[in-house]
Amino acid sequence: MTDHHDQLDEWLESDAGATDIVPSSGFTDRVMTAVRESAVAPPPIPFPWLRVVPWIVVAIALMGFSSLEVMRLSPSASPEFDLPAAWQSRLQSVGSPDMVWLTLGILLSLVTMTFAMRVGAWRRPR
């Protein structure tokens, strides 16, 4: 393979025979037991692409639609959510509107995360 065969090649090649591990006496039986267990084990559950793909498509479509809408709106007409007047006055008494939205966002994230973890724990085989 190489143009020259140097001392290093010789050392590396000589090591090939220097180490020879003989498998332990019960190795074949252990392998065959594992193979038999594998043969009767149920096949792994495939990832449910059929269920997931439509949601991925919907999510992408929503993201695309939202991006287009945001780009279409002028900066002066940036989207703002109007809460009922009673809510607005109550929220303004708590703090600045930015802080309120930030707190709401964090709370929503926590609720979503807790819900996802509970669903995950419920689905995990016991």
Next chain:
Amino acid sequence: VTTTDDVADVDRVLAGDLSAFEGIVRRWQRPLVNLAYRFCRDRSRAEDLAQEAFVLAYRNLKQWRHDAAFSTWLFAVATNHYRSALRRLPIPVVPLDSVAEPRAHVETADADTGRAVRRAVDTLPAPYREAVTLYYFQEMNVAAAAASLAIPEGTLKARLSRARDLLRRKLGRHGAGLVGRTTP
């Protein structure tokens, strides 16, 4: 001898005769355990890895196309498994610089250099170590080693060349006396 035996055993296993797989295990257990040992340098773990490789081979037996030798396919399955297993749980590698040479007893220069070379190979980055392991230690040819690592032959040759450069540098630093002793 083994080629026809392998084909016959694979056909029997695929036809539902699980016991035929034992022939494959008996024929290839030693090479696969040795290959695993080359990767992990731990006898017990080598047997575990080889066992897992056999189970993987059994599960994927249908994927073997008869255009390549069964041994090439089996080694590719095993090598791929060993590499991913060691990525998940790597072996602790002691840097060559921090290894003290044994001085307490008299050893031949050959044995010393052999050990130094082996240790130097262990300290190589994974892609180079794997190439050296398959080509030199496992005595595969370029085509078989490249197939086992799922890389083009040119890439394997480049990795071997780079590995030799790194080894010469490492061993030269440690006085193994390999640098400049090129024989044409």
